[in-house]
Amino acid sequence: AQTVTQSQPEMSVQEAETVTLSCTYDTSENNYYLFWYKQPPSRQMILVIRQEAYKQQNATENRFSVNFQKAAKSFSLKISDSQLGDTAMYFCAFNEAYSGGGADGLTFGKGTHLIIQP
Amino acid sequence: DGGITQSPKYLFRKEGQNVTLSCEQNLNHDAMYWYRQDPGQGLRLIYYSQIVNDFQKGDIAEGYSVSREKKESFPLTVTSAQKNPTAFYLCASSIGGSFPTGTFGSGTRLTVV
Numbered sequence: 001a002q003t004v005t006q007s008q009p010e011m012s013v014q015e016a017e018t019v020t021l022s023c024t025y026d027t028s029e030n031n032y033y034l035f036w037y038k039q040p041p042s043r044q045m046i047l048v049i050r051q052e053a054y055k056q057q058n059a060t061e062n063r064f065s066v067n068f069q070k071a072a073k074s075f076s077l078k079i080s081d082s083q084l085g086d087t088a089m090y091f092c093a094f095n096e097a098y099s100g101g102g103a104d105g106l107t108f109g110k111g112t113h114l115i116i117q118p
Numbered sequence: 119d120g121g122i123t124q125s126p127k128y129l130f131r132k133e134g135q136n137v138t139l140s141c142e143q144n145l146n147h148d149a150m151y152w153y154r155q156d157p158g159q160g161l162r163l164i165y166y167s168q169i170v171n172d173f174q175k176g177d178i179a180e181g182y183s184v185s186r187e188k189k190e191s192f193p194l195t196v197t198s199a200q201k202n203p204t205a206f207y208l209c210a211s212s213i214g215g216s217f218p219t220g221t222f223g224s225g226t227r228l229t230v231v
Binding site: 104109 | 208
């Protein structure tokens with residue numbers, strides 16, 4: 001079974017600073033997807049960024065980027081120029097990739113509560 | 119607009135009662151999922167369904183039941199056998215195969231009174 005570990009229950013940074021959230025995972029699979037989700041106080045799950053394990057290039061979405069280290073099974077999220085609206089819970093998640101169906105959902109970490117201070 | 123609708127947003131249940139949470143999607147997604155979220159925990163998978171009339175248990179299925187009679191609908195019943203049902207419940211769907219196409223509903227907060 002896969003496991004996802006987020007070792008930082010809570011982080012706090014000043015607005016405009018850069019912050020990195022850590023995530024490690026354990027799997028015996030070679031092909032999989034990794035995700036970062038944002039959950040603001042509304043509790044809506046918002047996809048921030050995703051990474052396909054077979055792609056060596058790190059994914060980037062505007063101010064959000066990842067550092068994907070496949071051998072180390074590490075998948076950290078960097079938020080640049082942090083904004084007050086980035087305050088939320090952030091969840092790292094894992095999903096195996098199947099070639100022909102068999103979607104069995106995501107495995108989540110316990111989350112990091114990120115607070116952006118004005 | 120396409121999306122996932124969960125209802126109700128808030129639900130109160132008396133101890134010993136069964137209650138059903140609704141999840142409807144108009145995205146034409148094949149797969150649907152139910153997750154439970156508790157404070158300090160990530161989301162945990164309760165049940166999932168890849169096609170109509172078929173579903174599988176997730177990590178915490180005890181005390182829950184589901185049905186998938188239509189592609190668009192995947193209701194979750196929280197039975198009286200669930201020891202601690204107070205939680206936030208999220209429904210999701212995806213095209214299938216794997217989750218990159220996944221979309222979440224806005225959730226239902228269930229409280230046992």
